Amino acid sequence: MSDCCAETKFDGVSPSYRRALVAVIAINAGMFLIEATAGAIGQSQALKADALDFAGDAATYGLSLAVIARA
Secondary structure: OOOOOOOOOOOOOOHHHHHHHHHHHHHHHHHHHHHHHHHHHHOOHHHHHHHHHHHHHHHHHHHHHHHHHHO
């Protein structure tokens, strides 16, 4: 039987977790640049709005990485 109430410690200092978080930040930042450029060239408000969503996601993950680094 599995122990559903066992305490697991997560401190966020795992190198693989940090690498994954950096990769997600890079992907979001890259997609922001791609969609912002495409939105400007194509004069598409939808692409510009989606680009801002990617920028917000990258910023959120960046804050997460900063908070983990301080711990």
